[in-house]
Amino acid sequence: MCMLLIILPGPDTAVSTKNTLVVGRVGGLKTMLGSCCGLLIHTFAAVVGLSAIVVKSAYLFAAIKYVGAVYLCYLGIKTLWAMRNLHKQQLEDVEESNKYTGHSCFKQGFLTNVTNPKVAVFFLTFLPQFVDGTGNTFGPFLMMGLIYTGLTALWFVFYVYLLDKISAFMKKPKTKMVIEGLTSAVLIGFGIKLALEK
Template identity: 30%
Template sequence: MQYMNEFLTIALVHLVAVASPGPDFAIVVRNSIAYGRRIAIFTSVGIGLAILLHVAYSLVGLSVVIATTPWLFTTFSYLAAAYLLYLAFGALRSGPPKGDAVIESTQPQKGISAKKALWMGFLTNGLNPKATLFFLSLFTAIIDINTPFSVKLGYGIYLALATGLWFCFLSYMLSTSKVAELIGRKGYWLDRAMGVLLVGLAAKLVLG
């Protein structure tokens, strides 16, 4: 129980961070609308797994190296921006259904595997330098240096599970019948909006 206050602080900070619109939010919304609940959930799982990556290098101190080495941090930023632009391109190409497809416009598209969705979520979060900064601040400013490694690892597992569950919940809510009906035939506008958001996030990464 001696680490309960530390854990509650971490949980609160993480809640604010994960609920804020960002690349993870945009890609989960986009995949939920475009491909349906199953693909969005696999994307969410990928995001949760990427959190373990951040936790791993934070525990060994690599996050400090990345954040304090300008060229390395810049490289991460440009890689992340390029990947977000790639995702944005696909989202911005979304258009209204044609011909007989209008009838089935509320059904998710096909053409993306669960494995690809998993990697999409993993890369979106894993390449995000903002996540590096978040975990750097978490493991240096909030978590006490004397906190045992096993406790820090427990924090990391919680963060990964909480992140994955949050986005799985978001995926579920976005793909319920009422929400799907609300989006209806104009769902491609939301897809395009997510594309614009991804472009904006990519620009923010590059321009600071």
């Protein structure tokens, strides 16, 4: 069930796709590491009860939700802006830009995941169904969160390597413009959808 939830496209997938296509395999893997670090924070927050407080507090939930929504829209608009200016740059400038972008891939993956309150809700509604509430819940809950993070890492490593293998086709100027345009629209769409979550 976790694998089905992991492979469903979401904001993490959109950011990983964008960074793999723009920066390359290293950018995609850095994004995946950032997302997994975000999942570890959600795991520990859920284990110690912080996620429960966020879910119970409408104000905290709304604050995190809007920060996440604004960040996703920002990434989408930034990608559109970069795409608009791409044809004006020389090849050397594009390569230099890609090197710089690689430094922020981890941060993008981390912030996209950690500012998504739906992940906190998932950890509090899905995982507890498989924990025996009569005993010590700390260990089992922590173990499941770590397993979920590990499965996420495995999926994104496969996904990034697959994208990298077909990148020759994906990096053709017309293909790249279409994919980056779609990715930008998806990121902005996820941001708007997140902002409207209750």
